[in-house]
Amino acid sequence: MIKNISxxxxxxxxxxxxxxxxxxxxxxxxxxxxxxxxxxxxEITNLTPSYNKLIVSFDxxxxxxxxxxxxxxxLQIKKNHSxxxxxxxxxxxxxxxxxxxxxxLERKLNKPxxxxxxxFFSKExxxxxxxxxxxxxxxxxxxxxxxxxxxxxxxxxVPKGSIGLTEQFCNIYTFESPGGWNIIGNTPINxxxxxxxxxxxxxxxGDTVSFIKINKEKYKNYNE
Amino acid sequence: MSKNFxxxxxxxxxxxxxxxxxxxxxxxxxxxxxxxDKRNYIIANKILHNVPSHPIIxxxxxxxxxxxxxxxxxxxxxxxxKFKIFKNKNETEGKCYKTITLExxxxxxxxxxxxxxxxxxxIGADLNIDYQWKxxxxxxxxxxxxxxxxxxxxxxxxxxxKIKKLSRRKLxxxxxxxxxxxxxKGTNFHYFSEESKVKFFKKEYIVTKxxxxxxxxxxxxxxxxxxxxxxxxxxxxxxxIQIPADGxxxxxxxxxxxxxxxxxxxxxxSADFDKLSQLTPGSxxxxxxxxxxxxxxxxxxxxxxxxxxxxxxx
Numbered sequence: 117m118i119k120n121i122s123x124x125x126x127x128x129x130x131x132x133x134x135x136x137x138x139x140x141x142x143x144x145x146x147x148x149x150x151x152x153x154x155x156x157x158x159e160i161t162n163l164t165p166s167y168n169k170l171i172v173s174f175d176x177x178x179x180x181x182x183x184x185x186x187x188x189x190x191l192q193i194k195k196n197h198s199x200x201x202x203x204x205x206x207x208x209x210x211x212x213x214x215x216x217x218x219x220x221l222e223r224k225l226n227k228p229x230x231x232x233x234x235x236f237f238s239k240e241x242x243x244x245x246x247x248x249x250x251x252x253x254x255x256x257x258x259x260x261x262x263x264x265x266x267x268x269x270x271x272x273x274v275p276k277g278s279i280g281l282t283e284q285f286c287n288i289y290t291f292e293s294p295g296g297w298n299i300i301g302n303t304p305i306n307x308x309x310x311x312x313x314x315x316x317x318x319x320x321x322g323d324t325v326s327f328i329k330i331n332k333e334k335y336k337n338y339n340e
Numbered sequence: 341m342s343k344n345f346x347x348x349x350x351x352x353x354x355x356x357x358x359x360x361x362x363x364x365x366x367x368x369x370x371x372x373x374x375x376x377d378k379r380n381y382i383i384a385n386k387i388l389h390n391v392p393s394h395p396i397i398x399x400x401x402x403x404x405x406x407x408x409x410x411x412x413x414x415x416x417x418x419x420x421x422k423f424k425i426f427k428n429k430n431e432t433e434g435k436c437y438k439t440i441t442l443e444x445x446x447x448x449x450x451x452x453x454x455x456x457x458x459x460x461x462x463i464g465a466d467l468n469i470d471y472q473w474k475x476x477x478x479x480x481x482x483x484x485x486x487x488x489x490x491x492x493x494x495x496x497x498x499x500x501x502k503i504k505k506l507s508r509r510k511l512x513x514x515x516x517x518x519x520x521x522x523x524x525k526g527t528n529f530h531y532f533s534e535e536s537k538v539k540f541f542k543k544e545y546i547v548t549k550x551x552x553x554x555x556x557x558x559x560x561x562x563x564x565x566x567x568x569x570x571x572x573x574x575x576x577x578x579x580x581i582q583i584p585a586d587g588x589x590x591x592x593x594x595x596x597x598x599x600x601x602x603x604x605x606x607x608x609x610s611a612d613f614d615k616l617s618q619l620t621p622g623s624x625x626x627x628x629x630x631x632x633x634x635x636x637x638x639x640x641x642x643x644x645x646x647x648x649x650x651x652x653x654x
Contacts, residue, residue, distance in 0.1 A: 125524050125607030126635035128577045137572055164575030164598055171575030176610050176639050181632060247575070247599035254573060254599065265570050266601060268585040272550055282601065283570065293597070294554065296584060 117144055121188060123181045124171060129188060131170040137256065137284070141168045142244050143199065146321055151193050159184065165321075167244050167254070199322025203240075206288065206303050208279050208327045209335035214302035216278070217267075221298055224264050233329065235259045236300065241286060243323045249293045251308030253319040257284040270296030277302040279327070288319075301329075304338035344410030344465065346498040352404040352450065355492040356478040357395050357469055357485065365473060370484065373477040376458045377419065384418035384462035387439060387509050395469060395476045395486070397461040397498075403450025404461075404492060408442040413503055415440050415448070419459035423450045438510030439464075464506065468499040518544055518624040522612050524635055526581065526604035531567040536587075539563065540605060540627060545589060547623040553595040556616070558625065562587030565603060573601040579608035579616075581627075593617060609635040611642035 117133070124130040131148070133141050149165040152172065162173035174184045210218065210233055218229050225232060241255035248254075258281060266282045271294060274280070278289040280297025289295060290307040307318045319325055330338075358381070361374025375381040375398055385394045397404070403421065416439055417423055423434035426447040434440065434448070442448065453459045469476050469486035476486040483489025492498075529537065545560035569585035576582075580592045582602035591608060592600075594617070608616055609630060619625070630638065 122527065123524070123632050124527060124577055124604070125579050126609050126632060126639060128607075130527055135572075162577075164577075166574040166599055167572050169572075169574040171577060173577050176636070177643060180636055245573075245599065248573075248597040252599075266584070268569075269588075270584055270590075270602075283572075285573070296602070 117148070117193075118170075118188070121185055126181070127174060127176045129172040129174070129181060129184050131172065131188060133168045133170070135168065137167040137244070139242060139244075142321075145170050146199060147193060147196060148188075148191070151191060152188070154194075155191075157187065160187075164247065165245055166247070200320040202320070202323045204319055204323055204325050206279075206325055206327050207305065207330045207334070207338065208237075208301040208303050209330050209332055210301035211332045211335075214275075214278070214299075214335075216275075216299040218300050221264065221281075221300065224298075225262065227261070232262060233300070235262055236281070236286070237327055237329050239326075241325045241327075243319050243321050243325060244285075245321055246317055246319065248287075248295075249289070249291050250310070251290040251317045251319070252287055253307070253317075253323075253325065255286050255288075255319075255325055258286050260284075264298055266296035267298065270294055274299060275302065277304065279303060301327075302335070304335050344413065344500040344503055346406040346408050346500070348404055348492055348494055348496050348498070349407055349447070350405040350449075351492045351494050351496075352399045353402045354400040354480075355404045356398050356480070357467065357476045357487060357492075358398045358478065359393050359395050359476050361477045362473040362475040370473070370482075371479070373475070373479045373485070375460070375477075377460070380418040380458070380460050381462075383437065383511060384416045384460045387416040387418075387437065387511065388414055388462050388464040389504065389506050389509075390462060390464065394462070395467045397463070397492075399450055399459055399461070400453070400457050402452055403459055405447065405449040406498075407445065407447045409444055410500065411444075411503055413442050413500070414464035414506060414508070415442060416462045416464075417450070417459065418462070420454045420456045421450060421459035422452050422454055423448060425449075439506075439508040441508070463500065464504040465500040466502040468501055518626050519615060519619060520628045521616055521625050522609045522628050522630045522635070522638065523579075523581065523606035524609060524630060524632060526606045528567075528571060528603035529605055531565050531603045532583070532605060533564045533566050536563040536565075541629055544624045544626055547619050547621050547625065549621045551621060553593055555593050555596055556591040556619070558589040558591065560588070563589070563605065567603075569603070570601050571603050573599050576600045577607070579610070579613060580604050581606045581608065591616065609638060611635070611638045 120132040159179040164171040243253045274295040276292045278299045279301045282297045358375045361372040478485040543561045545558040550557040584602045
């Protein structure tokens with residue numbers, strides 16, 4: 117299942133499930149994550165699943181890499197956890213003031229902006245993982261014609277609600293934060309609710325997201 | 341008698357004239373002497389355009405209180421020193437590492453050194469003091485040097501000549517210290533060019549102002565990536581050093597993003613997190629490679645040190 121296990125610094129185990137990104141590998145990662153989480157081991161301080169990697173952080177005061185690696189290698193994968201399967205619609209405004217990188221994308225992709233947006237809004241996206249900042253969903257896969265790299269120098273501040281693209285993925289900046297994705301619009305809705313401690317994320321791994329284009333007027337009046 | 345002089349109101353605990361000391365006399369039993377904190381000595385003199393061997397007033401813990409008589413004189417104070425300036429009975433808090441101009445009857449009170457031992461008062465004039473073996477450095481044990489080899493005394497005078505007329509200067513950045521930060525090679529270390537792998541451990545990196553609880557952005561020689569400037573986004577841990585396409589390192593700190601898509605060149609070891617977090621913008625960093633076993637041993641030492649300190653809380 118895990119192709120390679122190595123250390124990430126002195127207090128984390130890096131579990132590599134492969135190089136590709138697809139739902140099958142991602143569900144293996146999520147399954148390992150759920151099984152380890154269920155063990156509730158006190159020496160494990162964090163589990164960070166992503167498309168095809170799982171990072172297991174541990175408390176260096178009470179254990180070490182070799183011991184934690186053995187726990188992962190000997191882990192009995194008990195049951196298949198079913199993933200969340202909600203369908204969620206996210207309104208997005210793509211006016212100039214929100215689509216910070218759309219003009220740059222026109223040049224990078226050599227396509228007019230209406231074609232870029234039409235391609236983007238025509239698909240549904242699968243949520244592989246959440247993270248970076250609280251509740252940020254990593255969604256995919258976007259159309260091949262929209263694949264592009266991250267910004268050379270990440271922004272110090274990406275506005276809250278920004279919709280970003282990079283490679284075959286898109287995301288939603290749930291809070292203002294630093295970030296390097298190409299911003300094509302902004303959503304007025306809250307994606308993360310810290311008051312709902314049991315389920316603070318609007319979008320969870322396994323969910324499907326579709327984006328709905330709205331105009332500036334609707335955007336401005338959204339929360340009223 | 342010189343018309344420009346200081347009068348010592350309070351001499352302080354151990355106040356002496358010092359310079360770089362005297363060499364090549366060990367064979368007759370005379371040590372080098374000279375300033376205890378050479379860097380602060382050089383900086384204080386440099387602010388006043390003094391030559392690197394110019395005599396200075398060195399003090400320990402509590403410094404002297406002096407009253408000045410004469411034409412306007414530039415001075416500077418270095419170290420971590422609490423002091424006050426009195427002008428016509430108006431008192432102001434003194435600032436280290438900048439030119440201060442004293443006029444007739446002004447006073448300076450070097451109250452104390454904070455969390456340190458030695459402080460320095462540099463003077464923008466020649467000091468009329470004696471030299472022995474080409475150095476003014478006072479060695480009080482054997483009474484060698486200026487001031488008859490004795491500490492400064494209450495009520496004595498310090499006579500000055502050739503007062504310099506120069507512009508005011510100050511030290512803008514006082515973070516020139518190079519910190520060694522120990523790291524373990526990262527999962528994408530092999531992405532970088534052979535030249536960049538060498539550079540990463542040889543060159544200095546400067547902490548920029550774009551540093552907060554999330555991360556620390558560094559600037560230095562650009563690190564070139566041969567494989568891909570992006571990876572598929574994956575988990576991050578505190579201490580990971582990511583290199584975006586612009587080639588400048590970003591170190592993850594306590595509030596770091598949990599996921600990131602830039603290649604990981606290295607990870608700072610747990611024992612060095614505290615030291616790293618305390619570095620202010622302008623500080624210089626040099627990365628030093630350690631292996632996992634060493635990092636684990638260093639962490640055990642770090643914990644023992646913390647416990648030793650805690651055991652001293654009585």
